[in-house]
Structure formats: structure tokens, C-alpha cells
Amino acid sequence: MRLRLGSIIAQASLPMLTRLDPELAHDLGLAGLRWLRPLLPAHRVADDLKVRCFGLEFAHPVGLAAGFDKNGDYLDALGAVGFSHIELGTVTPRPQAGNSKPRMFRIPEARALINRMGFNNEGVDHLAERMTRSRYSGIRGISIGKNAATPIENAADDYVACLRKIYGCADYVAVNVSSPNTARLRELQARDGLERVLGALLEERRVLQSRFGKRVPLLVKVSPDLEPAQIASVGRDLRALKVDGVIATNTTTDTSLLDAARSARERGGLSGAPLHRLSLRVIRQLRAELGADFPIVGVGGIMTAEDARTTLEAGADLIQMYTGFAFRGPALIDEILGTLSAR
Numbered sequence: 333m334r335l336r337l338g339s340i341i342a343q344a345s346l347p348m349l350t351r352l353d354p355e356l357a358h359d360l361g362l363a364g365l366r367w368l369r370p371l372l373p374a375h376r377v378a379d380d381l382k383v384r385c386f387g388l389e390f391a392h393p394v395g396l397a398a399g400f401d402k403n404g405d406y407l408d409a410l411g412a413v414g415f416s417h418i419e420l421g422t423v424t425p426r427p428q429a430g431n432s433k434p435r436m437f438r439i440p441e442a443r444a445l446i447n448r449m450g451f452n453n454e455g456v457d458h459l460a461e462r463m464t465r466s467r468y469s470g471i472r473g474i475s476i477g478k479n480a481a482t483p484i485e486n487a488a489d490d491y492v493a494c495l496r497k498i499y500g501c502a503d504y505v506a507v508n509v510s511s512p513n514t515a516r517l518r519e520l521q522a523r524d525g526l527e528r529v530l531g532a533l534l535e536e537r538r539v540l541q542s543r544f545g546k547r548v549p550l551l552v553k554v555s556p557d558l559e560p561a562q563i564a565s566v567g568r569d570l571r572a573l574k575v576d577g578v579i580a581t582n583t584t585t586d587t588s589l590l591d592a593a594r595s596a597r598e599r600g601g602l603s604g605a606p607l608h609r610l611s612l613r614v615i616r617q618l619r620a621e622l623g624a625d626f627p628i629v630g631v632g633g634i635m636t637a638e639d640a641r642t643t644l645e646a647g648a649d650l651i652q653m654y655t656g657f658a659f660r661g662p663a664l665i666d667e668i669l670g671t672l673s674a675r
């Protein structure tokens with residue numbers, strides 16, 4: 333009884349938080365979760381929900397998408413709500429403030445967020461230090477990126493610098509080349525960009541693999557705004573480069589998915605319900621291009637158990653959420669796992 337109290341308080345506080353500025357609500361929610369952690373119930377998940385993917389075993393398919401805990405400050409608290417994996421970051425070599433506030437906007441009637449955070453983070457050293465202190469036993473992904481001040485031509489140096497610092501403590505690494513809030517970042521999805529960044533990362537991994545005695549999978553996170561021909565080309569490149577998996581998708585810049593008044597008002601990446609259809613389109617095409625065995629992590633607009641089901645049916649092996657969790661809290665994980673178990 334005492335243990336269920338934590339879940340009840342966490343759910344009950346959500347309506348209050350949604351009245352605050354979204355970034356403040358996010359920070360307060362995470363601080364509250366850390367405080368409630370000892371009161372959260374232990375999660376027992378049926379063995380048949382286990383997923384083996386890129387050499388790792390996940391307790392079930394549902395994880396937390398990158399950006400929710402950029403610095404690894406809340407890993408243990410987020411782990412206690414029942415995710416099988418948590419993707420921390422995106423982290424950059426040096427700390428940076430990101431864009432000026434306000435930079436996160438809630439659109440409740442569309443069950444969506446727009447953000448233009450701009451990789452605000454404390455830098456890779458901070459994250460690496462937090463990881464050494466964490467007792468979270470689930471899968472730990474780390475999303476890496478480049479500093480805003482680093483010219484795009486030198487982006488590979490930033491990704492490699494991050495990889496070196498977090499290699500020892502990551503279970504997998506996500507290469508973020510798809511955030512819309514860092515100038516020119518998404519150009520790295522084109523062939524020469526992917527070859528430059530991934531070529532450097534894969535070479536560095538060979539060195540780190542023998543130094544650390546473990547092979548950390550490298551995944552690439554892609555944008556939902558790619559045209560079908562671009563998706564085909566990314567698919568070919570990921571296969572040719574022998575990347576371990578793909579995460580589809582990041583946020584979209586197509587805010588015309590919202591009503592005209594809203595889309596005219598805020599710039600940034602749109603996430604949540606309106607993104608779902610775009611993400612599904614990318615996941616379906618990638619599955620067709622990449623074949624049955626290539627690992628795909630599906631993310632974008634998973635707001636219900638039904639959305640989780642369609643994402644898995646589109647070809648995802650694992651799923652992640654950000655906006656759904658921000659709107660619905662831990663109840664969404666329970667709803668999805670309950671529905672998947674029943675199947």
C-alpha cells in the first residue's frame with residue numbers, strides 16, 4: 333500500500349504541473365520524482381516482453397527518449413518508473429546554455445509540444461560523472477551531439493570527443509544528427525555528413541573496444557522530415573557503414589500540422605500526437621529498406637497503448653516516448669505494458 337502511494341502522488345501532481353511554464357514544470361516534475369522514488373512500486377514485467385536488440389537484452393520494449401534528462405541528473409528516479417531503457421543527453425563536449433527562454437511550449441489541445449531548447453546541457457564530463465554514481469540497472473543509452481559553436485565541418489571531432497568520455501559507462505550510444513534546433517545539424521544526414529561523422533566514430537570505437545573490452549552499439553537518430561528518397565539513401569548508408577541500429581524519429585519542423593494560429597507563433601521542433609503519422613511513415617520505409625533484422629527504435633507521438641502498438645507493427649523493435657510521458661506520466665508505461673502483455 334505504502335509503495336503504491338508514490339505512483340498515486342506522481343499521477344495526482346500532473347494536472348498541477350501542467351498549469352506552470354512547461355520547462356519549469358519539467359524541472360519540478362523531475363525533482364518531485366526523485367523525492368518520490370523510495371515510494372514507487374517495484375515493476376514486475378512478464379518474461380515474454382523481453383527484447384534482444386543490438387546485442388542487449390531489454391526487459392520490455394518501452395524506453396524514455398533523449399532530451400528528458402539531458403545531464404543524467406535523474407537517472408535513478410526515472411529508472412524507478414519502469415522504463416526498460418533511458419536515453420540520456422543529448423550531450424555536447426563543452427557545457428552550453430542553449431537558446432533563450434521561453435523555449436518549450438505546451439499545446440494541450442493538440443497533445444503536443446514545440447521546443448527549441450538547442451542542446452542546453454552541462455557538458456559530457458558532468459554526464460559521465462553522474463553515470464558513475466547511478467545505481468540504475470536498466471539499459472543506459474547516451475545521445476551525443478555537437479556544440480553550437482563548432483563549425484559543421486568539424487562536427488565529427490565533437491562526436492568523437494563525447495564518445496571517448498562516455499564509452500565506459502554507456503550501454504549504447506545514439507548519434508543525434510536530427511535535432512532541428514542546432515544550425516545545419518541535419519545536413520549530417522546526407523551521405524558525406526554520415527560518412528564523415530560515422531566513419532570517425534566507428535574508427536574510434538575500434539580503439540575503445542579493445543581498451544574497454546566491450547563493444548558499445550552505435551545508433552543513428554533521424555528526422556521525420558526526410559523525403560522518401562532521402563530515407564532510402566540514409567537506409568543504404570546505415571547498412572553500408574554497419575551501424576548497429578536507427579532511432580526514428582526526432583521532432584518535426586512541420587508545424588503546419590497544427591492549426592494556423594499556433595504554427596505561426598512558435599518556431600522549433602514539434603513532438604507528440606501530430607508527429608505520430610510522420611514517424612510511422614519513416615519507420616515503415618526504413619523497415620522495408622533495411623530488412624527484417626536491422627534494429628529500429630520507434631519514437632514519435634506515442635501517446636496511448638494503441639500508438640505503441642502501431643509503432644511496433646510499423647516495424648519498430650523498441651519504442652521510446654517523451655511527450656506522452658510528459659503529458660500522462662508513468663500511467664502511460666503501465667497502460668502500454670498491460671496491453672502488450674495481454675496480447
Ligand SMILES: Cc1cc2nc3c(=O)[nH]c(=O)nc-3n(C[C@H](O)[C@H](O)[C@H](O)COP(=O)(O)O)c2cc1C
Binds near residue numbers: 421445451
Ligand atoms: C523538450 C524536448 C527536448 C528534446 N531534446 C532532445 C535531445 O536532446 N536529443 C534528441 O535526440 N531528441 C530530443 N528530443 C526529441 C525526443 O527525444 C523525441 O525524439 C521526440 O520528442 C518525438 O517523440 P515524442 O513525440 O514522444 O515526444 C526532445 C524533445 C523535446 C520535446
